[in-house]
Amino acid sequence: MALPSPTALAACWDPELARSVGRLLAQEARRKGVHVLLAPTVNLHRTPLGGRHFECYSEDPLLTGLVGAGYVRGVQDGGVATTVKHFVANDSETQRYTVDVRADDRTLRELYLAPFEIIVKQARPWGVMAAYNSVNGATMTEHGPLQKDLRDEWGFDGFIVSDWTATRHTERAALGGLDVAMPGPITPFGPDLAQAVRDGRVPEEAVDAMVRRVLLLAARVGILDGFEPAVATLPEPIAGDGLACEVAARSFVLLLHNRADLLPLDATKAAKVAVLGGAAKDARILGGGSAVVFPAEVISPLDGLRQAFPDVTYELGADPRHAAASVGRQRRSPLDRARRQRCRGGDRAAGARRDPLDRRGAARRRPEAGAVGGDRRHVHAVETGKQTFGFIGLGQVRLTVGDTVLFEDSNMPAGDDPFTAILNPQEHRFDIDLRRGNRSR
Template identity: 50%
Template sequence: MTGPIDELLGELTLSEKVSLMGGRDLWSVQPVERLGIPSLKVTDGPNGARGTGLLGTGIPSLCIPSGTALGATWNPELVEELGGVLAAETRARGCHVLLAPTVNLHRTPLGGRNFECMSEDPYLTGRIAVGYIRGVQAGGVATTVKHFVANDSEFERTTISSEIDERTLREVSMRPFQMAVEDGGTWGVMASYNRVNGTYTAENRWMLDTVLRGEWGFDGIVISDWFGARSTAASAMAGLDLEMPGPPRWYGSRLVEAVEAGDVPESVVDAAVRRLLVLAERTRTFDEPHDREEQQLDEPAHRLLARRASTEAMVLLKNDGILPLAVDRLASLAVIGPNAATAMIMGGGSAALVAQHETSLLDALTARMGSQLEIRYEPGVVTDRTARPLGGHTTERSDGGRG
């Protein structure tokens, strides 16, 4: 870095400052080459670091247990260790910011992103998130706690207005975020798509400025969810520092015009850019080659830690003397269910990645016991949107005839 942040800020033109508040592309922020300001690069989480690949593609990555599984460990110290692994994975992708953890709550079993979230309990979620944040940021990678706030409904997720009284909002929905800021010291927060009591979160000044920065003392950046910004002046005045992805739709030239028209004071832009430069300093972005090439890690120690976390996450709901399996007393074993034959280790969407290592339950049982007993598999009930035709043993009579 060529000098203190304020000195660097003073050398930037208005256009350059505004350019730093918008994305260059899907996963990086505009650089200012003239002053040696590099591009911050971000990557999706929370159960790995995908890099610049689109949903479910990219360089193979370590896949740690999902957020719900991490919550089931009740072990913030273990999650902090996993955070260190995620920092190394993120660095290997040439990135500085991990878009994680997700600390929304399980408010309904129909939530499509529930697997990313830790639990239905604000305190447990906050404790696990604090461990996650400390581990990641100790490795020089910023966390971006998401999605602030009350983005728990699958119905009209990107536009719905979550109508919540202030006490419930603070004690339930906001509580994990408050812990992430005050106890975890997160360097980033992602504004959610939805509205809260009629106002989109990315332009909600009470939430982003009064509560987040004023009451909780947050000193990091606020980033929009992808295409989640809805306005220019209202978002800037509320405290939205970074519109993603790029090229910007609401910032960019529109924000320059808003400043020149007096709708947004330039001091607001300066404050946002200062926070972005501080983030670049915290993540050592100035100290490394710009736009580093993505690389794959495959560390045995990381795999062992992920395996240990998986075992701690397992919850046995019922056991009528069946487990552990007594192989010497069994002639055959029925394995039923579509997820037995498929390694369902993650959900889809922005959390999906190409896992380096995965083993299905059926493959594991076959490898361990296949030489000692007969293992028969049936998909059973499939919960796809469209029903599949019955076949095989499903329609077979007890005497072996066709059903």
């Protein structure tokens, strides 16, 4: 199930609604056998260029903290742990993994730490995730003073887990308050931590405290033999579709409305509705990385309006996409349904695009001869002119349009950053002239 983004949830201004969302997510987690959610993200919208803003709530620390507290209560009502993240000041995209944030105590407390403080004091989360970045010279997985404030000043009694690959040093992380280094099985802890204890660099009692906090987590979620879970009676089941619709509807904020007779729109009276913009036709309902889910069906705003109103016109306007449009959604499943593809032309240099109104014909996915896997699409040019074709993928690639080979080579990621290769793979584009009516494969 794809719920509206946390930003939409915060726009509802309702911590109790966030609690209901948390309960629904706990329900989904239990269905999948999951004991810990790597959420909520309560960093701030400090710049419009933040790459993970879709996971965050707001630019305001008070709103973020109150909505985040409601979310944590709801998830933990369902017996599933939360890890409030990313502690702390992991709010920018530039050098996200290595930046050293320099901030005085007042700035930290009134902005960046404030959501975490509210959530810890009001919702008692069972976990916190330490961020990649440094603050005032110390990386957060080793930041003893700030992680000490979590426990001693705010009363946090849960475990602290690193963001993935954020732990850099065995001794400093163990002494700085980190309990779990992810991902396993090979981490700076394990044998290296045992050796640090034998050498006297890390006190044995420090490791004992780390173990106790991890065992407390296991007891709370009900997987530690001999201990009762923190939640004995689960909440009533929640209908996810209805809650998702409620959040989506309540998240819309009307900035100006000076005609009392205009809204809500009446389909029987609206002669014509104009819809503008790429986000209306190609619904952007997901972020990336660990925030991705695959809903059974997606109805774009344009499709929804066409179902509700008799006369809807659409124009793309400025194209916001940084990659060529797909010629069809790939479910990567044998159940991938056949659908017709068309290719618009002219001088727009637009990629192959799906025409949602014409579903005759087929767009088949099948391996090319001698290849491990392949993707074959049938497209028809509806206008004469330049077409742009492209691909994103790693490994040996062959791209052909008709009888023309546009690319045949090994395509490997640029640079040595694995995160870039996974989350932002390089796209290759090629232009080719087609005449109206041409049928290309």
